[in-house]
Amino acid sequence: xxxxxxxxxxxxxxxxxxxxxxxxxxxxxxxxxxxxxxxxxxxxxxxxxxxxxxxxxxxxxxxxxxxxxxxxxxxxxxxxxxxxxxxxxxxxxxxxxxxxxxxxxxxxxxxxxxxxxxxxxxxxxxxxxxxxxxxxxxxxxxxxxxxxxxxxxxxxxxxxxxxxxxxxxxxxxxxxxxxxxxxxxxxxxxxxxxxxxxxx
Amino acid sequence: xxxxxxxxxxxxxxxxxxxxxxxxxxxxxxxxxxxxxxxxxxxxxxxxxxxxxxxxxxxxxxxxxxxxxxxxxxxxxxxxxxxxxxxxx
Numbered sequence: 506x507x508x509x510x511x512x513x514x515x516x517x518x519x520x521x522x523x524x525x526x527x528x529x530x531x532x533x534x535x536x537x538x539x540x541x542x543x544x545x546x547x548x549x550x551x552x553x554x555x556x557x558x559x560x561x562x563x564x565x566x567x568x569x570x571x572x573x574x575x576x577x578x579x580x581x582x583x584x585x586x587x588x589x590x591x592x593x594x595x596x597x598x599x600x601x602x603x604x605x606x607x608x609x610x611x612x613x614x615x616x617x618x619x620x621x622x623x624x625x626x627x628x629x630x631x632x633x634x635x636x637x638x639x640x641x642x643x644x645x646x647x648x649x650x651x652x653x654x655x656x657x658x659x660x661x662x663x664x665x666x667x668x669x670x671x672x673x674x675x676x677x678x679x680x681x682x683x684x685x686x687x688x689x690x691x692x693x694x695x696x697x698x699x700x701x702x703x704x705x
Numbered sequence: 706x707x708x709x710x711x712x713x714x715x716x717x718x719x720x721x722x723x724x725x726x727x728x729x730x731x732x733x734x735x736x737x738x739x740x741x742x743x744x745x746x747x748x749x750x751x752x753x754x755x756x757x758x759x760x761x762x763x764x765x766x767x768x769x770x771x772x773x774x775x776x777x778x779x780x781x782x783x784x785x786x787x788x789x790x791x792x793x794x
Contacts, residue, residue, distance in 0.1 A: 552729060553782070556736015557774045562747045566763070569751065573759045581755045581762075588748040596741035599734045606731040613730045 527571070534567045560595060587632060594628035739781060743774025 549555040565588055572581055598620045605616035747770035754762035 552732045553736040553739075554778055556733040556738075557740040557743065557778055559733060559737040560740025560744050560774070562744050562767075562770055565744070565747065566767070569763070573763075578755045578759060581759070582752060585748045585752040585755065589745055589752065592741050592745035592748055595744065596738050599738040599741060603731045603734040603738070606727045606734065610724075610727060613727065 527575075531564075531568055531571055534571070560592075560599070586635065590628050590631035590635065593631060594624045597627045598624040735781075736778065739777040740774050742777050743770040746770055746773035 549558070569581060569584065572584060601620040601623050602613075602616050605611045605619065606613060609616075611619075747766045750769035751762045751766040754765050
């Protein structure tokens, strides 16, 4: 781990440690928040009603709450969009598990393992479909007056230079392939801007 | 877990319990399907309202989850599971 002369971590490592801490907090608090809903599920009757609590948004609440304190609403929009894909995938997963248990008479462990592959396929398929079908709408009010420039970190092809903290969050924390096309476009635009400034 | 718990109870009663365990797990999974619909409503409500206010979005999304999943469960129970109001747990 690269430590600077003054004893502090370099910026990429600081970012990595912060992200890892956030993931650990989310994971542990999500697991703890899941326990009460599961207890309700064990206590309630009929069993199918108790099953509703198996899909309670306990982890979603913790994730969104932790995100809402640290970032703006724009990041939450992206998270809820992925959450919708996850919810559809979960519904498909549960249907398949149900059928495997009742019709194929499999053990629950085997049925859930097989259906997990389906969950992965549906979730990531929907995500990819959404990314390809719908263009990225950067029409949030905070991003309207943004300019584009190349990212020095190399993680993304380009990031925004936003006027507000909310849009800065998008620019720095979502370096996924989702943004590759608009960022590439903007990168060209940024290059043109730089050339113009140099010539002037 | 549900399957194992049912298996254990049936074993204690001197029966095999495998099938009963599978049925219990399947019933729980069918409830989870309806819960997932509620989760979808949760995410959609949050998606629509988060730009208005985060707190309003949290409350509305939680209410959306509760109402959609309970309504879906009630509709499912009336139409598919127990159409003649039989006792079925």
